[in-house]
Amino acid sequence: MDGTIQSAELMNSGAEAILRALKAQGVDTIFGYPGGAVLPIYDAIFQQNEIRHILVRHEQAAVHAAEGYARSTGKVGCVLVTSGPGATNAVTGLVDALMDSIPLVCLTGQVPTHLIGNDAFQEADTTGITRPATKHNYLVKKSEDLVRVIHEAFHVARTGRPGPVVVDLPKDILIAPAPYREPVQVQHRSYRPRTEPDPRRIEEAVALLKRSARPIVYAGGGVVNAGPEASRLLTEFVRLTGFPCTNTLMGLGAFPASDGQFLGMLGMHGTYEANLAMHGCDVMLNIGARFDDRVTGRLAAFSPNSKKIHADIDPSNINKSVVVDVPIVGDALAILKALIAAWKKDSTPQDRAALAQWWQQIDVWRSKNSLRYTQNRDPGSIIKPQYAIEQLYKATRGRDTYVTTEVGQHQMWAAQYFKFEKPNHWMTSGGLGTMGYGLPAAMGVQVAHPDALVIDIAGEASILMNIQEMSTLAQYRLPVKIFILNNQYMGMVRQWQELLHGGRYSQSYSEALPDFVKLAESFHGVGLRAEKVDDLDRVIAEMIAVDKPVIADICVDEKENVFPMIPSGAPHNEMLLGPEHKGHDKPGVTDAGLALV
Amino acid sequence: MSNNDMRSATISVLVENESGVLARVIGLFSGRGYNIDSLTVAPVERDGSKSRITVVTQGTEMVIEQIKAQLDRLVPVYKVLDLSEGPHLSRELALIKVLGTGEKRAEALRLADAFRARVIDATTESFTFELTGATDKLDAFLDLMRPVGLAEVSRTGVAAIARGVKTIE
Numbered sequence: 001m002d003g004t005i006q007s008a009e010l011m012n013s014g015a016e017a018i019l020r021a022l023k024a025q026g027v028d029t030i031f032g033y034p035g036g037a038v039l040p041i042y043d044a045i046f047q048q049n050e051i052r053h054i055l056v057r058h059e060q061a062a063v064h065a066a067e068g069y070a071r072s073t074g075k076v077g078c079v080l081v082t083s084g085p086g087a088t089n090a091v092t093g094l095v096d097a098l099m100d101s102i103p104l105v106c107l108t109g110q111v112p113t114h115l116i117g118n119d120a121f122q123e124a125d126t127t128g129i130t131r132p133a134t135k136h137n138y139l140v141k142k143s144e145d146l147v148r149v150i151h152e153a154f155h156v157a158r159t160g161r162p163g164p165v166v167v168d169l170p171k172d173i174l175i176a177p178a179p180y181r182e183p184v185q186v187q188h189r190s191y192r193p194r195t196e197p198d199p200r201r202i203e204e205a206v207a208l209l210k211r212s213a214r215p216i217v218y219a220g221g222g223v224v225n226a227g228p229e230a231s232r233l234l235t236e237f238v239r240l241t242g243f244p245c246t247n248t249l250m251g252l253g254a255f256p257a258s259d260g261q262f263l264g265m266l267g268m269h270g271t272y273e274a275n276l277a278m279h280g281c282d283v284m285l286n287i288g289a290r291f292d293d294r295v296t297g298r299l300a301a302f303s304p305n306s307k308k309i310h311a312d313i314d315p316s317n318i319n320k321s322v323v324v325d326v327p328i329v330g331d332a333l334a335i336l337k338a339l340i341a342a343w344k345k346d347s348t349p350q351d352r353a354a355l356a357q358w359w360q361q362i363d364v365w366r367s368k369n370s371l372r373y374t375q376n377r378d379p380g381s382i383i384k385p386q387y388a389i390e391q392l393y394k395a396t397r398g399r400d401t402y403v404t405t406e407v408g409q410h411q412m413w414a415a416q417y418f419k420f421e422k423p424n425h426w427m428t429s430g431g432l433g434t435m436g437y438g439l440p441a442a443m444g445v446q447v448a449h450p451d452a453l454v455i456d457i458a459g460e461a462s463i464l465m466n467i468q469e470m471s472t473l474a475q476y477r478l479p480v481k482i483f484i485l486n487n488q489y490m491g492m493v494r495q496w497q498e499l500l501h502g503g504r505y506s507q508s509y510s511e512a513l514p515d516f517v518k519l520a521e522s523f524h525g526v527g528l529r530a531e532k533v534d535d536l537d538r539v540i541a542e543m544i545a546v547d548k549p550v551i552a553d554i555c556v557d558e559k560e561n562v563f564p565m566i567p568s569g570a571p572h573n574e575m576l577l578g579p580e581h582k583g584h585d586k587p588g589v590t591d592a593g594l595a596l597v
Numbered sequence: 598m599s600n601n602d603m604r605s606a607t608i609s610v611l612v613e614n615e616s617g618v619l620a621r622v623i624g625l626f627s628g629r630g631y632n633i634d635s636l637t638v639a640p641v642e643r644d645g646s647k648s649r650i651t652v653v654t655q656g657t658e659m660v661i662e663q664i665k666a667q668l669d670r671l672v673p674v675y676k677v678l679d680l681s682e683g684p685h686l687s688r689e690l691a692l693i694k695v696l697g698t699g700e701k702r703a704e705a706l707r708l709a710d711a712f713r714a715r716v717i718d719a720t721t722e723s724f725t726f727e728l729t730g731a732t733d734k735l736d737a738f739l740d741l742m743r744p745v746g747l748a749e750v751s752r753t754g755v756a757a758i759a760r761g762v763k764t765i766e
Contacts, residue, residue, distance in 0.1 A: 136672040137617075315666045
């Protein structure tokens with residue numbers, strides 16, 4: 001992207017040029033926090049009305065909010081923070097977006113160019129610190145580069161495998177006049193991601209799929225990133241072929257959960273049928289997922305007898321951990337279009353009898369009902385966390401509901417029991433596993449969708465990591481609903497300590513918790529609490545009805561664990577089922593498995 | 598790719614000559630736990646807009662494929678070429694200081710002559726040689742010089758190029 005062929009218009013300041021470039025890139029919202037180095041940009045923001053600035057209470061939250069905004073709209077999220085601590089506070093959010101392929105542009109202030117390297121006040125080597133935390137980053141040293149770099153940053157963030165881009169802006173560059181040029185679609189000098197798949201690879205893939213007896217489609221976040229049309233085509237392809245389909249944590253919503261061909265989520269806490277189908281398949285089609293260690297379990301024993309087709313926009317994901325037979329590099333949308341066309345064109349008849357037999361086998365696995373749990377409905381009974389999620393799902397069905405989560409047991413229960421029919425409605429920190437993600441992400445979703453129901457499914461430990469954003473919710477009247485599954489433990493840590501560390505609950509008890517009802521009230525919101533099973537539906541109904549930020553403190557069974565579970569280092573067919581199932585036992589974890597996270 | 602044998606790879610990377618590009622490449626290697634045996638970099642376009650990095654690394658076939666794919670997805674990278682996949686030439690240059698007097702001086706000169714090393718500086722107690730060649734030739738020369746009075750070495754690292762008409766772009 002090089003705009004030099006256009007004549008430039010000189011803007012009064014770099015800050016004004018930046019705002020104009022942001023508008024040209026379609027930015028309507030910036031999440032940020034001011035400070036000395038970015039004051040010129042804040043001054044320019046003050047003097048215009050087209051871009052809305054949402055003032056967060058911590059820079060990490062600005063990045064997560066932009067992630068929520070980006071993932072729920074398909075647009076590039078935009079962040080503005082100051083130099084030094086502003087930038088370093090943003091780093092966790094940047095890595096989160098990098099791991100989950102979320103398009104962001106983060107503008108960071110920097111000390112003036114003549115002070116760089118002098119250990120100036122609020123100076124940090126932002127490009128150095130964020131180099132491995134971003135898809136790409138820039139330090140603007142000349143005013144004539146400024147606008148080109150901003151346009152290029154958006155291009156890099158949104159194309160190919162999306163990701164976060166940092167633009168570091170010295171204060172003198174923000175003050176000095178700068179030339180403005182409109183963005184033009186010119187090929188980048190060195191960055192040219194491949195989006196169109198190789199037709200020969202598509203034919204090879206279809207040839208394998210047509211001749212398969214035990215196929216499975218394994219779809220991930222790449223399908224969601226490719227836009228809603230890609231999810232529609234995934235659904236079309238799965239129905240066309242009659243294949244079973246499983247989604248990764250990041251891919252939930254890419255295929256409708258209510259569809260009979262959906263096996264649920266796979267991986268460490270995936271369903272019995274999804275994991276055993278992955279283990280036993282003869283042809284696997286991976287679209288937009290990356291064989292994450294949470295999905296594969298022990299690599300050497302991962303789906304040992306299958307031919308593997310891997311469609312990914314990032315060539316470095318191919319053969320990274322799992323060696324595949326047919327690699328397809330390209331955008332999920334283009335690949336799905338090509339697969340559907342090639343499937344229809346290939347006249348090889350499908351072995352329908354074999355497929356029917358495969359479904360029979362899957363139905364046997366399904367009949368295990370691996371997500372089964374028992375909720376005592378007698379008044380006064382303790383609430384099971386799974387039941388809380390199911391009731392929440394039932395109460396919100398039919399609405400345009402967006403769900404974010406924090407990280408831990410509640411996140412897995414949300415993934416297992418909340419059913420997503422559409423993409424872009426489920427926001428969770430998958431790769432990095434960032435506690436504190438859910439509340440700011442929900443904030444960003446609510447800003448983008450003011451009339452939608454936005455729920456952060458949280459744990460009592462995670463929510464405290466960015467609880468200050470309650471203040472932001474109040475300021476902008478964002479009626480985000482925080483649904484805390486409060487088991488008074490860092491539940492996933494406690495679960496691992498129970499199963500793997502002899503029940504020594506080192507530092508995992510949530511001591512000295514706040515009164516969440518009063519806490520909500522002190523932040524100008526509404527606090528609700530459900531202590532017994534007979535409180536639950538009323539609390540959920542009230543939470544949904546209130547047009548204000550709400551914290552619903554759901555007191556749940558402290559002892560409940562997330563099942564099924566593939567212990568670290570175990571293969572898919574050595575899954576632990578819950579206490580409801582015969583033969584439930586503590587895992588036999590090897591020393592090698594214990595060393596895994 | 599069941600091949601778990603380690604192999605050496607000489608990879609040429611053509612990059613945009615912008616600030617931080619070398620840090621990106623080095624950071625990629627350290628961050629992902631890849632080895633660097635040698636690394637050289639210098640601008641190669643007349644206007645200084647592109648630089649060529651030559652990196653010698655080791656790994657299994659799968660790791661080397663990963664290294665190439667990871668390098669290729671860096672935004673300022675134009676082209677990644679694994680020279681070890683075909684016939685190629687690689688050279689490095691060393692400046693070698695040898696200290697000594699008497700018979701050892703004569704021996705140092707004889708060895709230098711055999712290796713076609715040039716004397717580029719001399720005092721009554723020292724020689725500094727310049728030697729160009731493949732890595733193993735330099736290694737052999739240094740091994741021979743060690744008992745003769747090898748005192749200091751400065752090596753450039755490997756620069757490499759494909760044989761024949763093949764070019765990186």
